[in-house]
Amino acid sequence: MTGQPVQGSGNPAAASCAVEQSQIGAVSVVAVSGTVDMLTAPQLESALSPAAVGTAQAVVVDLSGVDFLASAGMGVLVAAHADLAPAVRLVIVADSPTTSRPLKLVGIADLIELFATRDEALAAVTA
């Protein structure tokens, strides 16, 4: 034991989150990886803001690389879906115990379309 108190900023244990945005035709793909919790949810929020989405007709939020999704991140998804509709269709790609399972458990999968793969999501929004 080093006796280091559990406080202070710059916590080295803070989990990382990466959000990458790309454009495929009229579809904006937001690929998220790592941890989406109350610390990192603002990164996702800004990537899904109307300004970031721009003129895209649909947004595919790909959570395939996410290993932890807390309610803070789910709230961002629900709010973005509501804010962008009906002009922009937002769908989610998720298929793991850490993502699609909790999204289904709290009923978000009933509000926002959920696809197992990015290809399926892209096919749906460009159909």
Added chain:
Amino acid sequence: MTEPDQSSSGARFSKTDVVAIPEHAASVRQEFSTWLTGHIAVDRVKASDIVLAVNEALANAVEAAYADAPAPGVMHVRADFDRGSGRLTVTVTDEGTWRPATAQRSNSARGRGIPLMQALTDHASIEPTDAGTEVRLQWDVIDAVAAGGG
């Protein structure tokens, strides 16, 4: 501080007087996750459920501690695993003021923590105490090797 208290009949994880800020919720969650997978034979889905439920309890304490106080309060986390019954009980307590659900902002982006905790556990309760609020999460039988002995 973590108490690496362990006996043949169970395992315990305990952190007390953790300042209730988001960074600490994240670090305690990671420590708990390491403890969980190191001490209990849980499958991937159950481990994910448990860590998420505990995270939501920690987030609840962080938000409660922020709500009315000029500075964040502290929270305490304790997990007890009973090898005999296979029962895991986790409590997260804070010293904040309990706010009824109706007093919270009815923003659609919030308020999923409690439904998540209920969906991810066998039993979940949120009780106001004299000192603050206690969130209690329980899983009845989580140890896949409890009956093995092999």
